[in-house]
Amino acid sequence: MQVLWLTAHPEPRSLNGSLHHEGLRFLQEQGHEVRTSDLYAMGWNPVVTAEDFSRPTPGEGAERLVVGSAAEEAVRRGTLAPDIIAEHDKLAWADTLIVQFPLWWYGMPAILKGWFDRVFVRGFAFGLHDDQGRQLRYGEGALAGKRAMVVVSAGAREASLGERGINGSLSDLLFPLQHGTLWYAGIDVVPPLLVHGADRMDATAYAAHADALRRRLKDLPHTRPLPFRRQNGGDYDENLVLRPELDSATTGLAAHYSTAAEAPTPGST
Template identity: 50%
Template sequence: MDDTDTLPRTVLWLSAHPEPRSLNAAMRSRGIRRLREQGHSVLESDLYAMGWDPVLRAADGGRSDATERRFRVSEDTRAAHLAGLQDPAVAREQEKLLAADALVVQFPLWWYGMPAILKGWFDRVLVSGFAFGTDPSTGRRLRFEQGPFVGKRALVALTLGDRPRAVGPRGKSGELTELLFGLLHGTLAYTGFDVLPPWALPSADRLEEIGPAAEDLGARLDGLFSEAPLPYRPQFTGDYTEQWELAPHVSPGETGLSIHLDAPHRGGDAA
């Protein structure tokens, strides 16, 4: 372990559960306490407690009159961000993200996806010009290994009702990193994060004792700045064509989501 891995850092804990007495809330409280005991600073975004509005509207593009020209989501939200015309609540979340060295995203898996309020956080906060886009001075594409959040780390921690073996390579629900591919690869890695293997608590609705699960998550938090991230392939070093398809010489004949990880790191039961 490098000495820098033990230095105090800033972590943004982003969570979404409507019940403050839930298992998720208890895991959140213990996880944040664990990080603070390590000397880290923790910023918090408890979306339900905040009353976060998840709906992206024309006002997010700096427009107040619905009769104006049509709302161009990417272009208008980028312009609003660059001009300082965003909703102050969105700007505050962006400031937290910029201040953080790592992001923990914690939620219950509902219908194999994030709760709507959490999806809406990503919709409204990760806008063009802030989380992705093109550098106007160089033309450099800001994504993956060139993304704005390069150097920051991300850990997804979730509870789910599936049996432990259901979230594996042969499980009915699929392998965990593939199940979460849209979030891990399409959102977090896309914007430049080093994405750690996700942590999951299966059969959460049958849990009788929180202690072992909280300690297991705590151990992952201990390695937040030292654990090896998922080795998603970089986009701009020859693995992909100009059409963003895996190049013919890379894993020839193979298909599926796992081909976007370097071959030696594929497989394994993520549950």
């Protein structure tokens, strides 16, 4: 594999930092090539601005900034900000993306959300069309053929991230990232790895989680992706609504897996 490991934690000596280094060591030991984007170490700027697209700062007399079209034009002309271009080069090189972060307020740290905002721009991660004019997204597109795995830590107990847990199911919490971002851009997403009980972890628990990470990385090239439905696979009508004859009893996020039976067990690792 050619792996881009994307991570977001401010403390390199943290649990996330330790697992990050263990994962990199294991991948290299197994003969895989690895590049990294350690966002806090890089001092990554998470804020989208006109300068990302070589545009003047909006103000009196300046052209109104339309982010999508400005990004698409900058991709075409090669005038994106250098730090964005560097991340595009890493993604173009990689066949596998690891996204690692602590779960903060039910989502990604802001710096990581800002990486997706600035890097997954129209003209690079989405915005392609087929010869019928249909948008190539949700299973198709510029990043199709790559795969990704999310490694997420949480202070919560594993059961509390289950189907009836107070924190909500892990599959639902990660749906915006796994389905709405990665799968949207065409990337196959394998089931996530949950590192639970992060705030109460002792040496024995850490060893178990590190071993689970190594096993998941070893199996990653052959792991079956989450069975998300393809936008253009016939499951959705012209309004992008799931056809009524398909698993009509299932609603909400679970409906967008190919069958309810194949959807991941909430909170599973």
